Amino acid sequence: MAKRISHRDSMCGVARPLDAIGDWWSLLIIRDAFDGLRRFGEFQKSLGLAKNILSARLRNLVAHGIMDTVPASDGGAYQEYVLTRKGQGLFPLLVALRQWGEDFFFEPDEPHVTLVDRVTHLPVRRLELRAQDGRMLMAEDTVIVVPSPAGEYE
Amino acid sequence: MAKRISHRDSMCGVARPLDAIGDWWSLLIIRDAFDGLRRFGEFQKSLGLAKNILSARLRNLVAHGIMDTVPASDGGAYQEYVLTRKGQGLFPLLVALRQWGEDFFFEPDEPHVTLVDRVTHLPVRRLELRAQDGRMLMAEDTVIVVPSPAGEYE
DNA sequence: CTAATGTGGTTTTAGTTTGAAACCATGATT
DNA sequence: AATCATGGTTTCAAACTAAAACCACATTAG
Numbered sequence: 001m002a003k004r005i006s007h008r009d010s011m012c013g014v015a016r017p018l019d020a021i022g023d024w025w026s027l028l029i030i031r032d033a034f035d036g037l038r039r040f041g042e043f044q045k046s047l048g049l050a051k052n053i054l055s056a057r058l059r060n061l062v063a064h065g066i067m068d069t070v071p072a073s074d075g076g077a078y079q080e081y082v083l084t085r086k087g088q089g090l091f092p093l094l095v096a097l098r099q100w101g102e103d104f105f106f107e108p109d110e111p112h113v114t115l116v117d118r119v120t121h122l123p124v125r126r127l128e129l130r131a132q133d134g135r136m137l138m139a140e141d142t143v144i145v146v147p148s149p150a151g152e153y154e
Numbered sequence: 155m156a157k158r159i160s161h162r163d164s165m166c167g168v169a170r171p172l173d174a175i176g177d178w179w180s181l182l183i184i185r186d187a188f189d190g191l192r193r194f195g196e197f198q199k200s201l202g203l204a205k206n207i208l209s210a211r212l213r214n215l216v217a218h219g220i221m222d223t224v225p226a227s228d229g230g231a232y233q234e235y236v237l238t239r240k241g242q243g244l245f246p247l248l249v250a251l252r253q254w255g256e257d258f259f260f261e262p263d264e265p266h267v268t269l270v271d272r273v274t275h276l277p278v279r280r281l282e283l284r285a286q287d288g289r290m291l292m293a294e295d296t297v298i299v300v301p302s303p304a305g306e307y308e
Numbered sequence: 309c310t311a312a313t314g315t316g317g318t319t320t321t322a323g324t325t326t327g328a329a330a331c332c333a334t335g336a337t338t
Numbered sequence: 339a340a341t342c343a344t345g346g347t348t349t350c351a352a353a354c355t356a357a358a359a360c361c362a363c364a365t366t367a368g
Contacts, residue, residue, distance in 0.1 A: 013266050014185050014248065015178075017255040024172045031168050034293050040345055050327045055346060065258075077335055078344065086258045091293040092281045093254060094168065096247040101171040104219075104240045111301035112167050117285040118297050125284045127246045131271040132279060139188050139245040143272050147265035194316050204356045209317060231364055232315065 020064040038080040192234040
Protein backbone atom coordinates (compact mmCIF):
# COMPACT_ATOMS: atom_id res chain seq x y z
CA MET A 1 0.00 0.00 0.00
CA ALA A 2 2.63 2.48 1.02
CA LYS A 3 4.77 3.68 -1.82
CA ARG A 4 8.21 2.54 -0.93
CA ILE A 5 11.46 3.79 -2.24
CA SER A 6 12.53 0.27 -2.89
CA HIS A 7 15.69 -1.04 -4.51
CA ARG A 8 17.88 -1.78 -1.52
CA ASP A 9 16.72 -4.04 1.26
CA SER A 10 18.30 -1.96 3.95
CA MET A 11 17.45 1.60 3.14
CA CYS A 12 20.02 4.15 4.03
CA GLY A 13 19.79 6.69 6.80
CA VAL A 14 18.22 9.23 4.49
CA ALA A 15 15.75 7.04 2.64
CA ARG A 16 14.31 5.42 5.74
CA PRO A 17 13.13 8.69 7.26
CA LEU A 18 11.75 9.85 3.94
CA ASP A 19 9.80 6.67 3.65
CA ALA A 20 8.34 7.13 7.10
CA ILE A 21 7.29 10.71 6.55
CA GLY A 22 5.54 9.67 3.40
CA ASP A 23 5.25 12.75 1.27
CA TRP A 24 5.26 16.50 1.11
CA TRP A 25 1.80 16.82 2.54
CA SER A 26 2.89 14.99 5.63
CA LEU A 27 5.63 17.49 6.18
CA LEU A 28 3.17 20.34 5.94
CA ILE A 29 0.87 18.56 8.37
CA ILE A 30 3.77 18.22 10.75
CA ARG A 31 4.61 21.88 10.38
CA ASP A 32 1.02 22.76 11.18
CA ALA A 33 1.16 20.48 14.18
CA PHE A 34 4.20 22.38 15.46
CA ASP A 35 2.10 25.45 14.92
CA GLY A 36 -0.47 24.14 17.36
CA LEU A 37 -3.03 22.56 15.05
CA ARG A 38 -4.53 19.35 16.35
CA ARG A 39 -7.86 18.64 14.76
CA PHE A 40 -8.65 16.99 11.46
CA GLY A 41 -10.68 19.96 10.38
CA GLU A 42 -7.97 22.42 11.34
CA PHE A 43 -5.41 20.64 9.20
CA GLN A 44 -7.83 20.40 6.34
CA LYS A 45 -8.69 24.05 6.42
CA SER A 46 -5.10 25.13 6.78
CA LEU A 47 -3.74 22.97 4.00
CA GLY A 48 -6.72 22.79 1.71
CA LEU A 49 -6.13 19.19 0.78
CA ALA A 50 -8.78 16.58 0.10
CA LYS A 51 -10.14 14.84 3.15
CA ASN A 52 -9.32 11.39 1.92
CA ILE A 53 -5.72 12.40 1.45
CA LEU A 54 -5.51 14.02 4.84
CA SER A 55 -7.05 10.95 6.34
CA ALA A 56 -4.52 8.68 4.68
CA ARG A 57 -1.58 10.89 5.64
CA LEU A 58 -2.58 11.17 9.27
CA ARG A 59 -3.07 7.43 9.42
CA ASN A 60 0.39 6.93 7.95
CA LEU A 61 1.99 9.37 10.36
CA VAL A 62 0.34 7.62 13.28
CA ALA A 63 1.38 4.23 11.93
CA HIS A 64 4.98 5.42 11.82
CA GLY A 65 4.90 6.81 15.31
CA ILE A 66 5.31 10.39 14.21
CA MET A 67 1.91 11.49 15.40
CA ASP A 68 -0.50 10.01 17.86
CA THR A 69 -4.21 10.28 18.42
CA VAL A 70 -5.40 11.47 21.81
CA PRO A 71 -9.00 11.37 23.00
CA ALA A 72 -9.73 15.10 23.09
CA SER A 73 -8.40 18.12 24.88
CA ASP A 74 -11.46 20.37 25.00
CA GLY A 75 -13.74 17.65 26.26
CA GLY A 76 -15.24 17.20 22.82
CA ALA A 77 -16.00 13.73 21.65
CA TYR A 78 -13.53 13.73 18.82
CA GLN A 79 -9.89 12.82 18.76
CA GLU A 80 -6.92 15.00 18.13
CA TYR A 81 -3.61 14.43 16.44
CA VAL A 82 -0.45 15.37 18.26
CA LEU A 83 3.23 14.95 17.53
CA THR A 84 5.05 12.21 19.35
CA ARG A 85 8.57 12.74 20.58
CA LYS A 86 9.71 11.19 17.32
CA GLY A 87 7.60 13.70 15.45
CA GLN A 88 8.99 16.56 17.47
CA GLY A 89 12.42 15.42 16.41
CA LEU A 90 11.60 16.73 12.96
CA PHE A 91 11.77 20.32 14.07
CA PRO A 92 15.34 20.92 12.91
CA LEU A 93 14.45 19.53 9.53
CA LEU A 94 11.60 21.98 9.17
CA VAL A 95 13.84 24.80 10.28
CA ALA A 96 16.43 23.79 7.72
CA LEU A 97 13.79 23.74 5.04
CA ARG A 98 12.49 27.11 6.08
CA GLN A 99 15.91 28.69 6.18
CA TRP A 100 16.74 27.34 2.78
CA GLY A 101 13.49 28.80 1.56
CA GLU A 102 14.35 32.17 3.04
CA ASP A 103 17.72 32.12 1.33
CA PHE A 104 16.61 31.23 -2.13
CA PHE A 105 12.89 31.70 -2.59
CA PHE A 106 12.28 35.22 -1.45
CA GLU A 107 13.55 38.48 -2.75
CA PRO A 108 15.76 40.21 -0.20
CA ASP A 109 13.02 42.71 0.58
CA GLU A 110 10.08 40.37 0.11
CA PRO A 111 8.23 39.93 3.38
CA HIS A 112 7.84 36.40 4.67
CA VAL A 113 6.96 34.68 7.87
CA THR A 114 9.83 34.28 10.27
CA LEU A 115 10.65 31.88 13.03
CA VAL A 116 11.52 33.86 16.13
CA ASP A 117 12.62 33.19 19.65
CA ARG A 118 9.49 33.29 21.80
CA VAL A 119 11.03 35.37 24.56
CA THR A 120 13.10 37.92 22.67
CA HIS A 121 11.08 37.92 19.45
CA LEU A 122 14.33 37.93 17.51
CA PRO A 123 14.76 35.58 14.57
CA VAL A 124 16.40 32.31 15.47
CA ARG A 125 19.98 31.72 14.51
CA ARG A 126 20.90 30.00 11.36
CA LEU A 127 21.40 26.25 11.68
CA GLU A 128 25.03 25.45 11.26
CA LEU A 129 26.94 22.25 11.07
CA ARG A 130 29.88 21.97 13.41
CA ALA A 131 32.57 19.44 14.14
CA GLN A 132 33.01 17.97 17.59
CA ASP A 133 35.65 20.57 18.27
CA GLY A 134 33.32 23.37 17.23
CA ARG A 135 34.74 24.16 13.81
CA MET A 136 32.04 25.06 11.35
CA LEU A 137 31.73 22.55 8.55
CA MET A 138 30.67 22.89 4.96
CA ALA A 139 29.46 19.94 2.95
CA GLU A 140 32.94 19.41 1.49
CA ASP A 141 34.40 19.13 4.95
CA THR A 142 32.48 15.97 5.69
CA VAL A 143 32.56 12.36 4.59
CA ILE A 144 30.21 9.47 4.90
CA VAL A 145 31.74 6.45 6.54
CA VAL A 146 30.23 3.01 6.42
CA PRO A 147 30.72 0.74 9.39
CA SER A 148 32.79 -2.36 8.71
CA PRO A 149 30.75 -5.50 9.39
CA ALA A 150 32.98 -6.78 12.20
CA GLY A 151 35.03 -4.79 14.68
CA GLU A 152 36.34 -1.76 12.88
CA TYR A 153 40.04 -1.29 13.37
CA GLU A 154 41.46 1.28 11.07
CA MET B 155 3.44 19.52 -15.58
CA ALA B 156 4.95 19.87 -12.16
CA LYS B 157 2.75 18.62 -9.38
CA ARG B 158 2.08 21.67 -7.31
CA ILE B 159 0.95 21.86 -3.76
CA SER B 160 -1.71 24.32 -4.72
CA HIS B 161 -4.35 25.97 -2.60
CA ARG B 162 -2.74 29.21 -1.58
CA ASP B 163 -1.44 31.60 -4.15
CA SER B 164 1.55 32.58 -2.13
CA MET B 165 3.01 29.39 -0.80
CA CYS B 166 4.59 29.60 2.58
CA GLY B 167 8.26 29.36 3.35
CA VAL B 168 8.03 25.64 3.79
CA ALA B 169 5.85 24.71 0.84
CA ARG B 170 7.82 26.68 -1.70
CA PRO B 171 11.04 24.78 -1.13
CA LEU B 172 9.22 21.48 -1.11
CA ASP B 173 7.68 22.34 -4.41
CA ALA B 174 11.05 23.16 -5.89
CA ILE B 175 12.71 19.99 -4.71
CA GLY B 176 9.94 17.99 -6.26
CA ASP B 177 9.86 14.67 -4.48
CA TRP B 178 11.72 12.17 -2.39
CA TRP B 179 13.79 10.89 -5.28
CA SER B 180 15.11 14.36 -5.86
CA LEU B 181 16.34 14.51 -2.30
CA LEU B 182 18.16 11.23 -2.75
CA ILE B 183 19.67 12.48 -5.97
CA ILE B 184 20.87 15.56 -4.13
CA ARG B 185 22.34 13.45 -1.39
CA ASP B 186 24.20 11.40 -3.97
CA ALA B 187 25.40 14.59 -5.57
CA PHE B 188 26.86 15.67 -2.22
CA ASP B 189 28.46 12.27 -2.18
CA GLY B 190 30.31 13.08 -5.37
CA LEU B 191 28.11 11.47 -8.00
CA ARG B 192 27.76 13.49 -11.18
CA ARG B 193 26.77 11.28 -14.08
CA PHE B 194 23.33 10.11 -15.14
CA GLY B 195 24.45 6.53 -15.02
CA GLU B 196 25.96 6.91 -11.57
CA PHE B 197 22.74 8.23 -10.13
CA GLN B 198 20.76 5.54 -11.80
CA LYS B 199 22.96 2.77 -10.52
CA SER B 200 23.08 4.19 -7.04
CA LEU B 201 19.37 4.78 -6.68
CA GLY B 202 18.00 2.06 -8.89
CA LEU B 203 15.20 4.18 -10.23
CA ALA B 204 13.79 4.09 -13.73
CA LYS B 205 15.66 6.13 -16.26
CA ASN B 206 12.65 8.16 -17.30
CA ILE B 207 12.04 9.16 -13.71
CA LEU B 208 15.66 10.07 -13.14
CA SER B 209 15.59 12.05 -16.34
CA ALA B 210 12.50 13.97 -15.25
CA ARG B 211 13.87 14.62 -11.78
CA LEU B 212 17.20 15.89 -13.00
CA ARG B 213 15.42 18.13 -15.48
CA ASN B 214 13.26 19.50 -12.69
CA LEU B 215 16.21 20.10 -10.40
CA VAL B 216 18.03 21.95 -13.15
CA ALA B 217 14.90 23.96 -13.96
CA HIS B 218 14.69 25.03 -10.33
CA GLY B 219 18.33 26.02 -10.16
CA ILE B 220 19.24 23.32 -7.69
CA MET B 221 21.51 21.46 -10.06
CA ASP B 222 23.24 22.47 -13.23
CA THR B 223 24.61 20.62 -16.21
CA VAL B 224 28.25 21.08 -17.05
CA PRO B 225 29.95 19.91 -20.23
CA ALA B 226 32.13 17.14 -18.83
CA SER B 227 34.95 16.84 -16.36
CA ASP B 228 36.83 13.83 -17.73
CA GLY B 229 36.91 15.14 -21.30
CA GLY B 230 34.13 12.77 -22.32
CA ALA B 231 31.43 13.99 -24.61
CA TYR B 232 28.66 13.67 -22.04
CA GLN B 233 27.38 16.15 -19.54
CA GLU B 234 27.41 16.00 -15.80
CA TYR B 235 25.04 17.18 -13.14
CA VAL B 236 26.38 19.26 -10.31
CA LEU B 237 24.82 21.10 -7.41
CA THR B 238 24.50 24.83 -7.71
CA ARG B 239 25.06 27.06 -4.71
CA LYS B 240 21.35 26.86 -4.11
CA GLY B 241 21.56 23.10 -4.18
CA GLN B 242 24.48 23.11 -1.79
CA GLY B 243 22.29 25.07 0.57
CA LEU B 244 20.31 21.92 1.14
CA PHE B 245 23.10 20.28 3.08
CA PRO B 246 21.75 21.18 6.51
CA LEU B 247 18.40 19.74 5.55
CA LEU B 248 19.98 16.45 4.60
CA VAL B 249 21.95 16.42 7.81
CA ALA B 250 18.79 17.06 9.79
CA LEU B 251 17.09 14.23 7.99
CA ARG B 252 20.00 11.91 8.62
CA GLN B 253 20.25 12.78 12.28
CA TRP B 254 16.55 12.23 12.75
CA GLY B 255 16.99 8.89 11.05
CA GLU B 256 19.82 7.96 13.38
CA ASP B 257 17.71 8.86 16.39
CA PHE B 258 14.60 6.94 15.53
CA PHE B 259 15.23 4.42 12.80
CA PHE B 260 18.15 2.44 14.03
CA GLU B 261 18.57 0.27 17.05
CA PRO B 262 21.14 1.73 19.42
CA ASP B 263 23.65 -0.92 18.39
CA GLU B 264 22.61 -1.21 14.78
CA PRO B 265 25.43 -0.12 12.52
CA HIS B 266 24.70 2.66 10.09
CA VAL B 267 26.60 5.06 7.93
CA THR B 268 27.79 8.16 9.69
CA LEU B 269 28.62 11.67 8.62
CA VAL B 270 32.04 12.54 9.94
CA ASP B 271 34.36 15.48 9.92
CA ARG B 272 36.81 14.92 7.09
CA VAL B 273 39.86 15.91 9.05
CA THR B 274 39.26 14.34 12.44
CA HIS B 275 37.02 11.49 11.28
CA LEU B 276 34.78 12.16 14.25
CA PRO B 277 31.03 12.30 13.78
CA VAL B 278 29.70 15.77 13.21
CA ARG B 279 27.89 17.55 15.98
CA ARG B 280 24.17 17.41 16.29
CA LEU B 281 22.37 20.28 14.63
CA GLU B 282 20.88 22.52 17.22
CA LEU B 283 18.64 25.49 17.07
CA ARG B 284 19.82 28.53 18.98
CA ALA B 285 18.54 31.99 19.68
CA GLN B 286 20.52 35.06 18.71
CA ASP B 287 21.94 35.16 22.21
CA GLY B 288 23.04 31.55 21.98
CA ARG B 289 20.36 29.90 24.10
CA MET B 290 19.35 26.54 22.75
CA LEU B 291 15.77 26.48 21.56
CA MET B 292 13.21 23.71 21.44
CA ALA B 293 10.22 23.87 19.13
CA GLU B 294 8.04 25.26 21.93
CA ASP B 295 10.46 28.12 22.45
CA THR B 296 9.75 29.53 19.03
CA VAL B 297 6.91 31.32 17.30
CA ILE B 298 6.11 32.10 13.73
CA VAL B 299 5.52 35.76 13.07
CA VAL B 300 3.91 37.09 9.96
CA PRO B 301 5.03 40.45 8.65
CA SER B 302 2.39 43.17 8.74
CA PRO B 303 1.66 44.45 5.23
CA ALA B 304 2.73 48.00 5.90
CA GLY B 305 5.44 49.23 8.25
CA GLU B 306 5.34 47.02 11.27
CA TYR B 307 5.20 48.98 14.50
CA GLU B 308 4.29 46.77 17.39
C1' DC C 309 35.89 1.63 -42.14
C1' DT C 310 32.52 -1.15 -39.82
C1' DA C 311 30.63 -3.55 -36.09
C1' DA C 312 29.81 -3.88 -31.25
C1' DT C 313 29.14 -1.79 -27.02
C1' DG C 314 28.29 1.91 -23.50
C1' DT C 315 25.97 6.10 -22.22
C1' DG C 316 22.14 8.95 -21.88
C1' DG C 317 18.26 9.50 -22.69
C1' DT C 318 12.72 9.27 -24.90
C1' DT C 319 8.48 6.72 -25.89
C1' DT C 320 5.05 3.43 -24.85
C1' DT C 321 1.98 1.30 -21.97
C1' DA C 322 0.02 -0.62 -17.86
C1' DG C 323 -0.68 -0.05 -13.21
C1' DT C 324 -0.97 2.93 -9.20
C1' DT C 325 -1.87 7.10 -6.86
C1' DT C 326 -4.15 11.33 -6.38
C1' DG C 327 -7.80 14.33 -5.46
C1' DA C 328 -12.59 16.29 -6.02
C1' DA C 329 -16.99 15.29 -4.94
C1' DA C 330 -20.45 12.65 -3.06
C1' DC C 331 -21.78 10.01 0.55
C1' DC C 332 -22.22 8.48 5.39
C1' DA C 333 -21.93 7.87 10.55
C1' DT C 334 -21.79 9.91 14.85
C1' DG C 335 -22.23 13.62 18.18
C1' DA C 336 -24.04 18.13 19.26
C1' DT C 337 -27.84 21.64 18.80
C1' DT C 338 -32.53 23.41 18.29
C1' DA D 339 -37.19 14.59 16.11
C1' DA D 340 -34.83 17.33 12.81
C1' DT D 341 -30.75 19.80 11.63
C1' DC D 342 -26.09 20.82 11.59
C1' DA D 343 -20.99 20.06 12.40
C1' DT D 344 -17.26 16.96 12.52
C1' DG D 345 -14.60 13.37 10.82
C1' DG D 346 -14.18 10.60 8.03
C1' DT D 347 -14.93 6.62 3.65
C1' DT D 348 -16.20 5.53 -1.10
C1' DT D 349 -16.30 6.39 -5.96
C1' DC D 350 -14.32 7.55 -10.10
C1' DA D 351 -11.72 10.21 -13.54
C1' DA D 352 -7.38 12.27 -14.28
C1' DA D 353 -2.57 12.44 -13.34
C1' DC D 354 1.57 10.29 -12.24
C1' DT D 355 4.90 6.36 -11.87
C1' DA D 356 7.67 2.92 -13.42
C1' DA D 357 9.27 -1.03 -16.30
C1' DA D 358 10.58 -2.07 -20.68
C1' DA D 359 11.43 -1.22 -25.27
C1' DC D 360 13.41 1.76 -28.25
C1' DC D 361 16.74 5.14 -30.11
C1' DA D 362 20.73 8.35 -31.02
C1' DC D 363 25.21 9.36 -30.43
C1' DA D 364 30.05 8.29 -28.80
C1' DT D 365 33.51 5.28 -28.02
C1' DT D 366 36.12 1.04 -28.59
C1' DA D 367 37.39 -3.28 -31.07
C1' DG D 368 38.60 -5.56 -35.09
